[in-house]
Amino acid sequence: MDFRDTPEEAQFRADLRAWLTSNLPDDWTTRTPSVGHFDVDAARVWSKKLFDAGYVGLTWPKEYGGGGAPYPHQGIYLEETARIAAPDHIGGIGLGMAGPTIIAWGSDEQKKRYLAPLLSGEEVWCQGFSEPGSGSDLAGARTRAELDGDTWVVNGQKVWSSWAHIADWCILVVRTDPEAEKHRGLSFLLVDMHSPGIEVRPLKQITGDPEFNEIFFTDVRVPRESMLGQPGEGWNVAMTTLLHERGTLGFALTAALERQLNNLVRLARQPSPDGQVPADDPVIRDAIAREWIDLQALRFTNYRSLTTLAKTGVPGPEGSVAKLHWSETNQRLTKLALSLEGLASQLDGEGGVWDGFWQYQQLRSRGNTIEAGTSEILRNIVAERVVGLPRSR
Amino acid sequence: MDFAFSEEQELLRASARDYLADRWPLDRVVATADAEPSFDAAAWKELADLGWLDPSLGMLEHAVIAEETGFGLLPQPWFASVALAGPVLDDELSEAVGNGDRAVTLARDGDVTASSGALSGVARLVPDLASVTDVVVVAADGLYAVDVVAHPEGVIPLSTMDRTRRLGELRLDGTPARRLDVDLAKLVDVRRNALALAACEAVGLAQRALDLAAEYTKTRQQFGRIIGTYQGVSHRVSNIYVATQLSRSLAYWAAWAVAEGDAQQDAAVAAAKSAASEAAVFACENAIQVHGGIGFTWEHVLHRFYKRAQWLEAFEGYGRDHRAIVAEAVLAS
Numbered sequence: 107m108d109f110r111d112t113p114e115e116a117q118f119r120a121d122l123r124a125w126l127t128s129n130l131p132d133d134w135t136t137r138t139p140s141v142g143h144f145d146v147d148a149a150r151v152w153s154k155k156l157f158d159a160g161y162v163g164l165t166w167p168k169e170y171g172g173g174g175a176p177y178p179h180q181g182i183y184l185e186e187t188a189r190i191a192a193p194d195h196i197g198g199i200g201l202g203m204a205g206p207t208i209i210a211w212g213s214d215e216q217k218k219r220y221l222a223p224l225l226s227g228e229e230v231w232c233q234g235f236s237e238p239g240s241g242s243d244l245a246g247a248r249t250r251a252e253l254d255g256d257t258w259v260v261n262g263q264k265v266w267s268s269w270a271h272i273a274d275w276c277i278l279v280v281r282t283d284p285e286a287e288k289h290r291g292l293s294f295l296l297v298d299m300h301s302p303g304i305e306v307r308p309l310k311q312i313t314g315d316p317e318f319n320e321i322f323f324t325d326v327r328v329p330r331e332s333m334l335g336q337p338g339e340g341w342n343v344a345m346t347t348l349l350h351e352r353g354t355l356g357f358a359l360t361a362a363l364e365r366q367l368n369n370l371v372r373l374a375r376q377p378s379p380d381g382q383v384p385a386d387d388p389v390i391r392d393a394i395a396r397e398w399i400d401l402q403a404l405r406f407t408n409y410r411s412l413t414t415l416a417k418t419g420v421p422g423p424e425g426s427v428a429k430l431h432w433s434e435t436n437q438r439l440t441k442l443a444l445s446l447e448g449l450a451s452q453l454d455g456e457g458g459v460w461d462g463f464w465q466y467q468q469l470r471s472r473g474n475t476i477e478a479g480t481s482e483i484l485r486n487i488v489a490e491r492v493v494g495l496p497r498s499r
Numbered sequence: 500m501d502f503a504f505s506e507e508q509e510l511l512r513a514s515a516r517d518y519l520a521d522r523w524p525l526d527r528v529v530a531t532a533d534a535e536p537s538f539d540a541a542a543w544k545e546l547a548d549l550g551w552l553d554p555s556l557g558m559l560e561h562a563v564i565a566e567e568t569g570f571g572l573l574p575q576p577w578f579a580s581v582a583l584a585g586p587v588l589d590d591e592l593s594e595a596v597g598n599g600d601r602a603v604t605l606a607r608d609g610d611v612t613a614s615s616g617a618l619s620g621v622a623r624l625v626p627d628l629a630s631v632t633d634v635v636v637v638a639a640d641g642l643y644a645v646d647v648v649a650h651p652e653g654v655i656p657l658s659t660m661d662r663t664r665r666l667g668e669l670r671l672d673g674t675p676a677r678r679l680d681v682d683l684a685k686l687v688d689v690r691r692n693a694l695a696l697a698a699c700e701a702v703g704l705a706q707r708a709l710d711l712a713a714e715y716t717k718t719r720q721q722f723g724r725i726i727g728t729y730q731g732v733s734h735r736v737s738n739i740y741v742a743t744q745l746s747r748s749l750a751y752w753a754a755w756a757v758a759e760g761d762a763q764q765d766a767a768v769a770a771a772k773s774a775a776s777e778a779a780v781f782a783c784e785n786a787i788q789v790h791g792g793i794g795f796t797w798e799h800v801l802h803r804f805y806k807r808a809q810w811l812e813a814f815e816g817y818g819r820d821h822r823a824i825v826a827e828a829v830l831a832s
Contacts, residue, residue, distance in 0.1 A: 107751070391823065399773065406748035407748040410502045414503075424744040485734040489733035496717065496728050
């Protein structure tokens with residue numbers, strides 16, 4: 107057991123730290139956190155910089171543009187970028203979901219075609235899994251694809267698709283065999299979002315921001331070879347995507363929570379208009395300590411899961427708690443932050459504290475226990491697949 | 500970065516699990532708990548033979564043993580002798596504990612004065628006082644060892660919720676004592692050591708509560724269905740799992756931080772002890788709930804784990820005391 111960096115890891119960390127300092131604006135660390143309405147152009151420029159410096163796809167195979175680095179490097183990358191609150195790469199869905207699935211299931215040609223532009227941020231991916239009638243129940247998907255010669259013709263509707271409005275590609279779960287048992291009738295397509303017949307409609311969230319979208323497919327033509335796995339294997343392919351989402355996501359969640367906690371500490375030290383400093387109040391101190399402890403619990407649980415991954419190639423079962431724990435901690439933390447602002451917590455723009463930063467964060471956090479597996483589904487998974495209770499359905 | 504115990508440490512864990520299952524089945528734990536507390540020389544010798552009392556063991560080995568003795572609810576003064584008194588024993592006592600001849604506890608709370616090799620005063624809330632042979636007493640001017648086999652008259656056992664680890668009062672009235680050549684500053688190590696190991700023990704308790712809850716909800720039927728298929732029940736079990744895993748991560752981190760003298764060790768032990776002992780209480784409460792009425796009976800073993808969990812939660816301060824220390828570290832930096 108040793109949590110210290112190896113000499114090689116320490117070197118990687120030092121290089122990254124220096125790179126971040128010299129590539130972010132000089133006043134970066136003293137700026138007030140901003141709500142950060144997404145600036146697509148800036149994100150593309152930043153993503154390309156990260157890619158050129160070799161910091162994107164650290165653990166992916168070198169032959170497809172990745173770094174071929176051991177897993178801990180990805181952890182160090184996330185820790186250091188969280189520490190300095192560096193902007194994110196534009197391709198979150200691509201890096202976390204589409205890419206790993208293509209690496210696992212794609213042909214050599216597909217890997218060559220899709221992975222490099224995904225890493226460089228030139229091509230953005232979105233996910234087409236959920237539908238109006240099937241959110242948690244992915245196997246109930248009804249968007250269908252029918253073969254017409256050498257082309258799949260796609261009709262249907264997807265929903266809750268983050269970043270679809272700026273995406274170039276979509277990983278899409280479709281029903282190719284309506285006669286088959288529901289899990290076996292699915293297939294997994296890689297769809298060009300610029301194809302005729304695709305309409306993206308932004309969905310305004312409770313934050314007021316359109317981060318999610320509906321995607322409508324009307325006779326969208328997709329080349330026959332743009333499939334991962336064979337027809338009917340869509341469920342297994344999608345499980346790879348979700349396993350990855352729920353597996354190595356832990357580090358990203360730790361990084362995100364660390365950023366939130368640092369912001370919370372900053373807010374708590376800031377005197378309110380009446381001159382009181384929240385950080386002097388023992389009740390608030392207790393609550394902040396709880397969040398810090400919950401952050402460390404997440405961090406070290408991910409270390410344990412990562413150690414198992416490095417030793418066996420499969421993340422440990424303890425990793426299954428990461429998203430569940432993170433989402434509920436983030437909700438509590440952001441509510442705590444709002445409570446430090448008094449009635450001013452109701453101001454969500456200019457004139458409010460930090461121009462509405464925490465108001466956005468708190469509202470956005472309500473989605474955390476719904477997206478990427480509701481907490482109810484995750485508790486079912488823990489009960490059934492980890493603890494071994496009988497299936498509830 | 501490597502967050503795993505070594506192969507030797509895993510072997511120690513497996514052998515501890517086997518030994519406790521074999522020699523300390525729960526009915527023996529219960530029988531011992533319900534008998535008058537006393538030093539059990541034969542049982543203690545077995546622990547020495549296993550190497551659990553060896554003064555050369557490191558913090559991570561102790562962490563493994565603490566977790567397993569929590570899982571098995573071992574009613575022996577290992578925690579008092581090793582986790583608590585361990586760091587302040589002199590060579591003589593350390594050797595005597597190591598070969599299983601003596602078991603020791605530590606008396607820190609109280610008002611004890613020394614005068615020409617004898618102690619007078621009262622030491623309060625001494626863990627496992629009636630189950631050991633010697634007590635290290637913190638007096639105003641230093642540390643002293645009192646042989647309570649030779650001087651049993653001052654040992655007053657107190658009725659304690661957790662009968663596997665009772666508290667007692669030590670009344671000293673010119674009682675002969677041997678001054679230990681140990682620096683009082685060592686008491687800081689005692690605290691860190693004991694907090695980290697209390698966290699590990701709490702993880703073992705939580706794991707046992709999880710196992711009991713899982714076992715019961717997999718088999719018990721109501722309304723024609725196994726109760727573990729009802730989400731109102733299964734989600735409680737999931738919550739126990741989550742709390743157990745999170746606190747295990749904190750407990751191992753704390754043990755490592757203490758072993759290495761890491762800069763964050765004080766925050767780590769405060770975080771781990773508060774979170775793990777609260778998780779153990781939470782785990783036991785939810786395990787009792789999913790058992791229904793049987794879980795609320797004296798006959799069922801769950802209350803034994805629940806009471807140990809509460810003992811640990813109260814030991815060295817409830818969660819809020821430790822979170823105050825964490826807040827100091829987080830908000831000062």
